[in-house]
Amino acid sequence: MADKKAQRVAFGETLVELIDKNPNVVVLDGDLANSTKADYVASQRPENFFEMGIAEQNMMGVAAGMATAGLVPFISTFAAFAAKRDLDQVRIVVAQPGLHVIITGAYSGIKTGKTGKTHQSVQDITIFRAMPNMTVVVPADAVEVRKAMHALVDEIDGPAYLRLTRDPVETIFDAAYEFKIGKAVTLREGQDIALIGTGEQSIRCLKAADLLAEQGYSALVLHMPTIKPFDEQAVIAAARLTGRVVTAEDHTLIGGLGGAVAEVLGENHPVPMKRVGLQDVFGESAPNDDLMEKYALNPHHIAEAARKLLDSRK
Amino acid sequence: MQDLSKERIAELQEIANRVRARVLISVHHAGAGHVGGPLSAADMLAALYFHILNIDPASPDWEERDRFILSKGHSTIALYATLAERGYFPIDELLTFDAIDSRLQGHPDMTKTPGIDMSSGSLGQGLSPGVGMALAARKLNKPFRTYVMIGDGESQEGQIWEAAFVAARYGLDNLTAILDYNGLQQFGWQKPGEHMLPPIENPKRKWSAFGWNTIEIDGHNIGEFILAVERAKNTQGTPTILIAHTIKGKGVSYMEDEYTWHSNVPSDEELEAALAELGQSRLLAALA
Numbered sequence: 001m002a003d004k005k006a007q008r009v010a011f012g013e014t015l016v017e018l019i020d021k022n023p024n025v026v027v028l029d030g031d032l033a034n035s036t037k038a039d040y041v042a043s044q045r046p047e048n049f050f051e052m053g054i055a056e057q058n059m060m061g062v063a064a065g066m067a068t069a070g071l072v073p074f075i076s077t078f079a080a081f082a083a084k085r086d087l088d089q090v091r092i093v094v095a096q097p098g099l100h101v102i103i104t105g106a107y108s109g110i111k112t113g114k115t116g117k118t119h120q121s122v123q124d125i126t127i128f129r130a131m132p133n134m135t136v137v138v139p140a141d142a143v144e145v146r147k148a149m150h151a152l153v154d155e156i157d158g159p160a161y162l163r164l165t166r167d168p169v170e171t172i173f174d175a176a177y178e179f180k181i182g183k184a185v186t187l188r189e190g191q192d193i194a195l196i197g198t199g200e201q202s203i204r205c206l207k208a209a210d211l212l213a214e215q216g217y218s219a220l221v222l223h224m225p226t227i228k229p230f231d232e233q234a235v236i237a238a239a240r241l242t243g244r245v246v247t248a249e250d251h252t253l254i255g256g257l258g259g260a261v262a263e264v265l266g267e268n269h270p271v272p273m274k275r276v277g278l279q280d281v282f283g284e285s286a287p288n289d290d291l292m293e294k295y296a297l298n299p300h301h302i303a304e305a306a307r308k309l310l311d312s313r314k
Numbered sequence: 315m316q317d318l319s320k321e322r323i324a325e326l327q328e329i330a331n332r333v334r335a336r337v338l339i340s341v342h343h344a345g346a347g348h349v350g351g352p353l354s355a356a357d358m359l360a361a362l363y364f365h366i367l368n369i370d371p372a373s374p375d376w377e378e379r380d381r382f383i384l385s386k387g388h389s390t391i392a393l394y395a396t397l398a399e400r401g402y403f404p405i406d407e408l409l410t411f412d413a414i415d416s417r418l419q420g421h422p423d424m425t426k427t428p429g430i431d432m433s434s435g436s437l438g439q440g441l442s443p444g445v446g447m448a449l450a451a452r453k454l455n456k457p458f459r460t461y462v463m464i465g466d467g468e469s470q471e472g473q474i475w476e477a478a479f480v481a482a483r484y485g486l487d488n489l490t491a492i493l494d495y496n497g498l499q500q501f502g503w504q505k506p507g508e509h510m511l512p513p514i515e516n517p518k519r520k521w522s523a524f525g526w527n528t529i530e531i532d533g534h535n536i537g538e539f540i541l542a543v544e545r546a547k548n549t550q551g552t553p554t555i556l557i558a559h560t561i562k563g564k565g566v567s568y569m570e571d572e573y574t575w576h577s578n579v580p581s582d583e584e585l586e587a588a589l590a591e592l593g594q595s596r597l598l599a600a601l602a
Contacts, residue, residue: 026453050449053483058442058476065446068424068431070377072452073446089473092436093443097424 007191008106010142011164012037014149015074019045024070025153028052028059028172030077033225036106036164038076058083059099060089067099072153078112079105079121079163083128094159096273102152103128104162108138109199109250110278110295116285122278125198126255128161129228133162135181136201136227138257141171144225147179155181165250169200169235182226184234190220192304194238194245198224198257201248201276207299208248212306219306224257231265244309245273248302253277253298274305322332322365323537326526329399330360330536335564335594336395339601344412350575354496354533354560355384355463359396361536362461371401375429379536381447384588385440386494387421394418394427402429426535433581438471440464440486442534448489448553459547463492467499468515475524475575481553482525487495491545491555491571492527493517494533496562496574507562510573521555565592 015038018025026048033039035053042049052059056077062074075082082105094101105124111275116120128136135156139145145164172187187202188209197205202223209219222238224231239245245265247258258275265271278295292298333356337454341347363369367380372567386395391411398405403417410416417426421435444462451458464474482491495517503511514520518528527549529542539558546554563569566588580588589595 024454039317047453051481053476055473055476055480057439057473058445058480061439061442061473061477062446062480065432065443065448066450066458067446068381068443069447069450069456071450088436089439089442092439093433097433 001237004170005142006143006166006168007139007142008037008165008166010145011104011106011149012040014146015041016044018149018153019048022072022153023048025072025074026050026066027074027076028063030054030056030059030081030104032077035076035241036076036104042158052118056086057089058304060086063101064097064099066103073101075101075103076106078119079108079124080119082161083124083157085119089125095133098133098158100159101158102160102305104164106164107166108163109165110166110283111167111250111288113293114285117282120283122250122252122283123309124161124163125227125249125251125257128135129260130255133158133229136163136229137181137225138163139225140200140202140223141205141277143171143173143175143177144179147177148225149178151181164197170203172203172206182229182231183222184231185223185225187223188219188221190218191242192217192219192244193310194220194222194242195248195302195306196222196224196235196238196245196247196257196261198227199250201250201297204297204299205248205302208302211303215307216258217306217310227257227260227282230264232268235261235264236269237268239271244306245271246276246302246305246309247273248276248281250297251277252278252280268296274309276302288297317539318540326364326536328358328366329355330357331565331592332597333360333392333399334361335589335592335597336398336405337391338394338566338580338585338588338596340391340408340411341489342580343409346412347391347578347579348388348577350498350562351386351389351465351494353564353569354562355389355392355494355573356564357536358463358492358494358539360541360557363396363400365540367461368458371429374402377457378456381431381444381460383460383462384422385434385436385462386437386468387435387440390420392423393430397429420435422513425583437465437468438473441474441477441481444489444491445477445486448481448486449484451488457499459488459490461490461492464575466493466495466497466566468518469493469514469517478521478524478526485551486553487550488544489553491553493555493557494537494560495557496560498504498571498576500573500576501574517557517568525552527552527554529554530555530557530559533560534564537547546572550561559563567591
């Protein structure tokens with residue numbers, strides 16, 4: 001794994017890059033630009049930056065109106081607000097009309113910089129994947145953020161939710177990496193068990209695979225950068241090959257990645273399964289490391305879940 | 315715009331009454347729907363679609379067209395009747411209102427109906443996309459204007475005021491809001507034995523405080539409405555709202571100012587009486 005880079009930095013840089021490629025790309029900010037890094041656009045391409053103030057419902061509607069007239073708006077706010085504060089607006093004027101609005105949820109999951117339950121977002125995947133017409137993308141690293149943003153502008157013409165994180169994260173993809181909406185990525189081959197992750201948790205799945213290798217097990221690591229449309233075939237193939245599946249997400253266990261995997265395998269190829277994620281609880285404000293340990297989201301938690309499945313099948 | 319002669323106004327008034335009649339026929343046929351709000355908006359819709367808006371029914375998606383958003387989406391049958399009169403789709407299609415697979419949904423769906431510029435129906439949401447369209451016109455150097463009709467009931471939603479704040483801050487003089495100020499909502503603040511409270515009090519003061527140019531008019535006086543829209547067009551640096559005083563159920567005596575006709579279906583006899591009052595009995599005869 002290479003150097004660390006924050007997803008939000010890639011987000012800000014890529015917005016400027018996209019505007020230079022397509023002047024109709026615009027950014028709407030809910031007064032968080034210096035956190036989300038949408039402020040790169042405010043300072044470098046001010047004509048394409050629209051401050052909307054602390055009023056997310058209106059912001060979503062404004063984006064919808066812009067999209068009908070040929071602009072390609074990115075909504076920039078925290079995931080917690082994008083998924084809840086303006087959800088009826090998403091439903092009525094973005095998702096149902098199928099408008100090309102790209103909703104970016106910054107500071108997703110529980111690692112939000114000591115802000116706690118108000119600013120943590122652990123239901124957004126469930127919420128957005130339940131919305132018809134919506135594409136849902138959850139990148140692992142800064143490289144994938146950039147690739148995904150290009151794809152969301154160029155390759156679809158409907159609404160999308162892009163789930164981003166705050167703090168620097170290891171870079172696992174190189175510049176040649178090809179992101180494809182709706183395609184899973186095998187990060188490591190293996191036979192004994194499949195670790196299926198989304199977002200940064202896919203990187204922790206790789207580390208969990210290292211821990212399992214030390215214990216003599218070979219773990220397949222499957223990264224799901226797109227939650228919707230969901231690459232069902234890749235999930236079924238991983239389950240067929242290994243016979244055991246662990247999922248990992250910085251998100252509630254209800255209806256997120258684990259839920260999506262369980263839905264697919266339940267109907268197509270049931271195998272023993274464990275889900276690693278938030279146990280139907282609200283978070284709290286604390287340093288990231290403490291949160292990750294307390295809420296059991298670290299690589300060793302993923303490896304322990306895997307061991308339980310492996311041990312029960314011996 | 316054509317000259318505003320007496321004859322022209324009478325022509326538009328006749329269209330508005332045809333729209334009213336078609337609203338009642340459609341709702342009667344569907345056995346469901348809203349009538350009070352559509353009737354209060356009918357005069358302004360006729361004026362917009364037959365006199366004010368720069369549109370082409372043959373090209374509903376023409377990029378340069380003026381935009382109209384019916385934020386009070388439950389009044390959509392009046393908009394459908396207006397669009398049908400204007401030639402966006404066949405008049406007969408109005409009888410599919412609310413039926414399975416119909417393009418004419420109970421609340422506006424921009425993906426289904428030609429001429430609908432924005433889906434709506436969850437109240438308080440229409441002004442924001444209007445702000446987005448106006449900002450897009452400015453950004454893309456397009457001359458089109460955006461009109462949004464809001465209700466007084468939905469003005470209780472906070473999002474209306476979020477949009478009002480942002481529109482004024484961006485000085486969107488290419489945006490015109492129209493408040494259909496009919497003074498009633500579905501149920502409202504009922505006080506037995508007394509007149510109920512209006513959905514919103516003193517809208518002029520509120521919108522002025524938000525930085526909008528405000529013009530108060532009689533929303534059933536088509537000439538006054540058209541002149542007010544002209545004044546809005548000539549206003550620079552701020553958005554304009556036309557505060558249109560209207561009567562819910564306008565044109566049918568037993569429906570006027572009666573909140574129970576917010577959504578209600580006329581009986582055969584009531585429909586016949588209403589069409590007679592509107593001078594549109596022949597539309598009913600044409601159906602038989």
